[in-house]
Amino acid sequence: RKEVEQDPGPFNVPEGATVAFNCTYSNSASQSFFWYRQDCRKEPKLLMSVYSSGNEDGRFTAQLNRASQYISLLIRDSKLSDSATYLCVVTAPDYKLSFGAGTTVTVRA
């Protein structure tokens, strides 16, 4: 079983729509959680950290559910520029990072 699993999508949504997707992790001792964004043929970049109480960054909302071992990302009022692959990243107690394979989001005009 992969340490971090994501629905690969693609999620194809119109501009202005809300899109949400999850990521599950297998190690219950995981400590830190992140969402990275990767544009086509580019390097990943940190989008936001995910805190236990949930957090927002503009149109992006991240949630953590430790009991069910998943994190989520919600994008409100989608823009064309939100089209990308979103990588879920989990840190183990030894501080090693595990990456999901990514969820592809395409926002259409």
Added chain:
Amino acid sequence: NAGVTQTPKFQVLKTGQSMTLQCAQDMNHNSMYWYRQDPGMGLRLIYYSASEGTTDKGEVPNGYNVSRLNKREFSLRLESAAPSQTSVYFCASRRQGAVTDTQYFGPGTRLTVL
């Protein structure tokens, strides 16, 4: 401030050839990493270096070697390239603080082994 730089950006090798991928960071980070990214697989850790002078195996180290030359530079070597090593290789450095934990990636090296 260049962040993380990688060379080369593209490379084509024949089976059995060797090459070294170079990586450098100018952010004074202790930790550096090498990943490979294949379709549908996500990023997989090849090797990492928690600090200057130390290196450790990651998830997929076979067929690779690394050198942490100094705090700035972390190179990845393929001694005898195989078609299974066709991939995109990313180097990263990591900033860890009391409330922050961020990896900064280089632009990647696209390697094809024929």
